[in-house]
Amino acid sequence: MCGIVGYNGGRAALPILSQGLQNLEYRGYDSAGVALADGDIEVYKRSGEVAELLAALPDDATQRRGIGHTRWSTHGPPTDANAHPHTDCTGQVAVVHNGIVENYDELKAELRGDGHSFTSDTDTEVVPHLIEAALEDGAEPREAVRSAVGRLEGSFAVVASIAGVDALFATRQDSPLVIGHGEDGQFVASDVTAFLGHTREVTYLEDGDFAVIDRDGVTIARGGETVVPDRERLEWEADAAEKGGYDHYMLKEIHEQPAALRQTLSGRLDPDAGTVDLDLSLPEEYVGSLEEVQFVAAGTSNYAARYAAKLIEDLADVRATVEIASEYEFDGGRDPWRTLVVAVTQSGETADTLAAIRKAKRAGARTLAVTNTLGSTVTREVDDSLFIRAGPEIGVAATKTFCSQVATTTMLAVALGRQRGTLSSDRASAVLESLRGLPGGVQQILDRTGEVEEVALELADSDAFFFVGRWLAHPVALEGALKLKEISYDHAEGFAAGELKHGPLALVTAETPVLAVLTEGARAEATLNNVKEVQAREAPVVGVTSGERGGRFVDVEWSVPAAGVLEPLLANVYWQLFAYYVAESKGRSIDKPRNLAKSVTVE
């Protein structure tokens, strides 16, 4: 999981690559480097954040071609030597790579046997040496790169540059790469954010594509033929990503939730009629005969899927399950013709989720993606896509996209329920009215930020934090704990409230706050019993309540407005603010927590 950027054109490459790497830093940031090419190759690389590399770069450089990389370690620790780009023995071939070369041990042994020497612990370094070997054997540059990547097994996106050759070479297998067509040069990157400031005309590469990137154009070899690349025009703003007066993107994105939700819902609801329009092409008969909706997702998206699955069982009367994407197999006697497999992924590039959706396709199941990213890999793999329209999210800790994922999949639950005839129009109207009330409900919680900050400061130094909830609030408990551990590095766990007494209660002391959801959709009455259990052990209890549900039993009460089955989602906004202010009080690197990256493109 790393970020790649490359440029070949009429302008100086260095500032373009530096800016690209800064924009890509969310993909990984334990080391970074660039290689500038003309008749020779100059490499600069450093362990640490991109800022450390920038400090080591020359003020200006004349080369008009180059590649850059920001890395998140898989093979070998983050050191200067292990940073990309990697070069061959002659220093004339430079390569950046995202993914994993599975057969690198044997390739390395073979190359060593032929006299090549290696300077890093990475799997990547075999690639420039393979290219060097092919060049030595007399291959043309293009063929040399093609034959080298032809020897690789695993998942990869590779961009190579050779001294004296006025082109970049790019290819992908299970790792994203996108070409940008500029007026004054061509770009290639893992993600469009790397070059959005320069062009919005893009071509997404497909697995197995081999692209030759010249100054004034790109040719792509696909399945033995040369194809003219399809161009798409992107609509996202280049630097919608700036912080706009907030200290962190995360806080900005928490505050953007009402606006993001209005976009998520816009034009899709008809609360009066109890219908939603999601522009999906699921055939009536297929939906009616469904036996299972199976979600595959990782991390926060997995928790959003759990919320959705519970609602789908309730509203659409069909079995709904959630699999951790990296654990997924299509098995267990399912009928692929009667199983809808739904991938939930913010970026649309999550490797584990892509692998899972491919397994489902191979098994013959129909697939649907719920994602934030138009044109992402997952949208090209599935039968239908449903966009959450949350806008760009830069903070590594997902906030507004969780909220929009749950809102979107709630609409899906209503659509399925209505199509299957299992959901009355009255109940559908009530759920849709709750959905329409979400933006205003979230805003009411944001208006109380100050109260959350106070409590967060008071509890910040606790030994551990336990989040509990039932039914729809169980995934919210898991998400609340995940958010806190991601950004504050504190020990936090989420539990189904009823599970406390089966073990975790042993951990509860006066120094471990318990954060409970006591709203509609959360079986508040039952959870109150668990709250009393922990209070007997002197744990401070923070409760999110609605209506008259149990405020008098908690030490700190935060309320949410009436929102039916979406009240636990509103409670989650309190948990987001709580996590933010705990982490902020400890001076954590909130937007870029240690060891984590936003879009996880390795398995």
Add this chain to the structure above:
Amino acid sequence: MTDAPTAVILAAGEGRRLAPLTHRRPKPMLPIANRPLLEHVLEAVVAAGIQRVVLVVGYERTRIQTYFGDGDDWGVDVEYAVQEAQLGSGHALLQAESTVDAPFLVLNGDRIIDPTVIEAARRTLTEGDRTATMTVTRSAEPSRYGVVTLEGNRVVDVVEKPVGEPPSELINAGVYGFRQGIFDLLRETGRSPSGEHELTAALEPLLADGGVRARRYDGRWLDVSHLWDLLSVTGAVLDEAGGHAAGQIADGSSVSSSADVAPSAAVAENTTIGRGVTVGENALIGSNAVLERTVVFRDATVHPGAVLRDCIVGANATIGPNATVSGGDATVIVEGEVHEGVELGGVVGDNARVGGGAVLEPGAVIHDDATVGEGAVARGTIEQGTTVRRG
């Protein structure tokens, strides 16, 4: 690069006279024709060729920051300076000192103006070496503002809200051009009797020796001082620019060309959206409702059959079925001052609820989170979080 000056826009104030609408948002974020007041100002600034804007923010500043971000959507660089405590316009401007290093413009973030007044102030920045330029405009009610006396093109006197006959009809239009010297003047100026640090007070030492140049302006100058101004200014802007009937609008509904419905709003069937009406993002207007000269904030719900005239419906507020706000002249008391004969049917604060069949008497102001019960009649001020019951 261009040599366009930076514009500093003062947007840190609360706007207490506009309560309850300013309990949760600063005055510059009040919607006029479905866009914040401040957005109208920013658009005039951009139209005048300015490329960098510093917003001085303070009270409820996250609302402004979340909306404007880095200014990309307006094609301008927006940066922020924070005024932690609201100690007046002079103090607010001081917070921006480190963000400007050349002659610059200053504007109020809550007055709707045309780009020409900004262009006028801008031209003087490069002329002569005077410290300050003040734009002046004619007003029918000069005593509500800073009344200006001119000699030639020099400002010789500024009196804030004079009592009795005002010395002229000219007022300070609130768009200035300044050089760096203004910051020293601001630091040297004491606070006013009310404890505030006013921008115009800092100009006094310059008035005597002709240091403040005047530029006349006779274009649009719209101020929202009181709740009822929100309705008249909305009407003026819609009459001039027209509205857009975006959003989901059901059959049988009519939307006036002087009304604006936001793209994500929905209007059910047989509804009448008359002149001077705006319907905010994600708001829902139920069937058979009749709205005239009414501002509906975002996320609000107006249930079927409600009749709203001269009415303001706050964000996420709910108006029950067949509720009536009949509008007309009212007497309203704002911060101890009695205003007679103002056109204000009623105000429903953020998240407040008006029950089915309830009636608001002219001038009723329902504060945030308050409830008017089914069939109840509300008059005067209903305090935050309280409930008015029938009978």
